[in-house]
Amino acid sequence: MKIVALAGSIIGSKTKIAIHKMVDILQEKYPQHEVTILDLAQYNIAFSDGRNYVDYEGDTKYVAQTIMAADAIVIGTPTFQASIPATLKNIFDLLPVNAFRDKTVSVIVTAGTAKHYLMVEQQLKPILAYMKAHIVPTYVFIEEKDFLRQEIVNDDILFRLERLAEDTVMIADAFVEIRAIKDAEYDF
Incomplete structure (x- = not known):
């Protein structure tokens, strides 16, 4: 299985x-799974202009094709102005409407305050659902207070990250089996 871990911002740590x-x-x-990290800060991504993702060049094409080739995607995003960053939205805009069909997508969100937890429910999950993702129902929300000296220091967050990893892989595996059963129904 190919898993992509997407750091959806070009700033912050x-x-x-x-x-x-x-x-x-x-x-x-x-x-046994191939895990690729895509840190958007390391790439020069063009703004979406409506072209098919394969028609872009350079970093934009690489990032889009890597996401499209994935079986599972873990999206990490900060919360900016009670929303997702423009860099992450641009990635969604570069991809086709059905980009996440048959893909499992899980989410990790960082925010300065607990008041932003609904951003995932009201903004990010609807976008992922529109793009046909199999969304892992739970997500990990990490606040400023959970970090110290560039490390996660809250044991509950670490436990929840482990659980999110398990859920992501289990759900992706389950959907592969479901798809195989469904495909076997066709005799052509």
């Missing part, structure tokens, strides 16, 4: 810390 921790967990618990 907390989302990257959380995504890297998730990658560590996935690589430790599921070494």
Whole structure:
């Protein structure tokens, strides 16, 4: 299985810390799966202009094709102005409407305050559902107070990240089996 861990912002460190921790967990618990990290700060991504994602070049094409080739995606996003960052929205705009069909998507959110937890429910999950993702129902919400010296120090957050990794892989595996059963119904 191909898993992409997407750090959905070009600034800040907390989302990257959380995504890297998730990658560590996935690589430790599921070494048989291919895990790729896409830190948007490391790429020069063009603004979406309506073209098909394969018609872009360079970093934009690489990031879009890597996401499209994934079986599961872990999206890490900070909360900016009670919303997702423009860099993450641009990634969604670069991809086709059905980009997440047959893909499992889980979410890690960082925010300065607990008041932003509904951003996932009111903004991010509807976008993912529109793009046909199999959304892992639970997500990990990490506040400023859960970090100290560039590390996650809240044991509950670490436990929830491990659980999110398990849920992501289990749900992705389950949907692969469901798809195989469904495909076997067709005799052509």
